[in-house]
Amino acid sequence: MILREERERAATDRQNLISQIAALVNTTAEDQDKRLTKRVQLVQGEILSAKEELDEATEQYNAGMDQWSRGEEKFINELVISQDSLKKILVQDWQVSAVLRSIGG
Secondary structure: OHHHHHHHHHHHHHHHHHHHHHHHHHHHHHHHHHHHHHHHHHHHHHHHHHHHHHHHHHHHHHHHHHHHHHHHHHHHHHHHHHHHHHHHHHHHHHHHHHHHHHHHO
16 A cells, blocks of 8 residues: 555656656747747848848949939030031031132142
């Protein structure tokens, strides 16, 4: 009878110990899950922030490239106009020179 009671108590103690260990393992797993969730949320926030910064930098880059392209186009147009003006001046000078040669010669 004493032996049987002691075995029952030992079995009960073991079962309680197993329950406590299981509860501790579950609590630890839940705590780890909470930590990982917080870290993932933090990383997601940092990624979102980096994406927003990249989008803003891309917009600024595109605006700068558009402005540069417009400046280049304006420069090329002015260069063509200058080239045409220079051609006209050379033709006029050539014509004046030809007239002067014909008068003088």
